[in-house]
Amino acid sequence: MATGRTHRPATRSRGIPEATVARLPLYLRALTALSERSVPTVSSEELAAAAGVNSAKLRKDFSYLGSYGTRGVGYDVEYLVYQISRELGLTQDWPVVIVGIGNLGAALANYGGFASRGFRVAALIDADPALAGKPVAGIPVQHTDDLEKIIQDNGVSIGVIATPAGAAQQVCERLVAAGVTSILNFAPTVLNVPEGVDVRKVDLSIELQILAFHEQRKAGEEAADAVPAAATSGDTTDQGPDGDVPAVMPA
Amino acid sequence: MATGRTHRPATRSRGIPEATVARLPLYLRALTALSERSVPTVSSEELAAAAGVNSAKLRKDFSYLGSYGTRGVGYDVEYLVYQISRELGLTQDWPVVIVGIGNLGAALANYGGFASRGFRVAALIDADPALAGKPVAGIPVQHTDDLEKIIQDNGVSIGVIATPAGAAQQVCERLVAAGVTSILNFAPTVLNVPEGVDVRKVDLSIELQILAFHEQRKAGEEAADAVPAAATSGDTTDQGPDGDVPAVMPA
């Protein structure tokens, strides 16, 4: 979890809890892997193990989507893949723009994981005139001057910000003014956006600081522990303290 | 955000709630900015606005650390920076290794935000022999064969995984066996680790899928809405649905 959250009052979109929505992509990934191995059905227990969650939680999550399982058998993999994809809005194509084609922006542009899930890099935008026209990952970088036109021509509603922190708010405002209503922010700043615009942030530095906190705590306990059977114990499938505050969280 | 959490039963480290820990870096960032502008004190209201959170939440968060404020005045910026840094374990230096120096790994190596917070890139590791010896961000890439030795020689306890998904679990196991107890995972896989090892994950694809879900919902509501005064309303400092399931969450 690059994230910690700023709960919007009681936004339970269409009855599906936010926590459930955040896990659907996880289930989808596990299901896709099963689908590729031509596994026809899967039980909540098996799928939960693959996704790293509690099986009761998984069943409850699925119950918000409908009754898609068969008692005594499990869930049909293909059918579930389709249902979750539809629920997440992945049956349609989402054009995305990336603003700020530096180290990170270029890596994102080269990332294959985009296209594999209905997301298409529609354009790369940067303020540096030296970059304009140069292809990155096969797509020519365009100048910030044309930002509004690019957004509108491509019908983009999702924008990724990978500029320095100082430019992020301004870029954000231009994106929103041009029609973008969802933003994934990699710059370490709080973005102020109008109501109706969703912001999620990924902050590497915050993640490391959270790890450092727990690391320090572990070191402290170890020093305080006279008993040696606490640190290197079982081999449980433990997944660490959550980031309920997602590693990535809403700005 | 890379988020959704797997709550460890009742792990409230040293009395500080996990949700609070996840926000401390946020406060620290805002405080550092104030410190650079030589602002001596700040009220909970002002700081909360800068960090994008509720002021009551901020005060409660700080109350877990101690009574560091002065009623009628606010908080001493420098003092608070120190206290939070100490609490997060940032007063010491944390050597970090990055495994998998591809597009993303190289971007991370070049990222200046590391060093600015007590994190030092101790080594870059990759399995590709062609990369061995080549400098990235001024640091020569080392081969995976020497992973264990590198970890031990540098006393590394925090590792970053930026390899393809297929290699992540194996790399993870080697890191853990060599002594790493905190992992930041960028590969889209669930990592299985022994108890006592913390994993946080950042998954860009999950973040985009969560945004797509809300985007689809917005589009649907808009179509259903006959009333035009719902979409482009106020200009509140709204921060979107949280990713309580942090953008980055524990694996």
Next chain:
DNA sequence: CCATCTTTGTGCACGCGTTCACAAAGACAT
């Protein structure tokens, strides 16, 4: 057609996190 066995779907209780609202603490002016 009946019995058995597997697995779903969910009622329920519990705990964490958020937020309101206010008493107490202290700065500052007179």
Next chain:
DNA sequence: ATGTCTTTGTGAACGCGTGCACAAAGATGG
């Protein structure tokens, strides 16, 4: 010293999320 005004620190209520535990559903075999 006393009063006023600002702002902290926290008690308490509420809501969301989690996970247990089980009844009901349905598959499967005889």
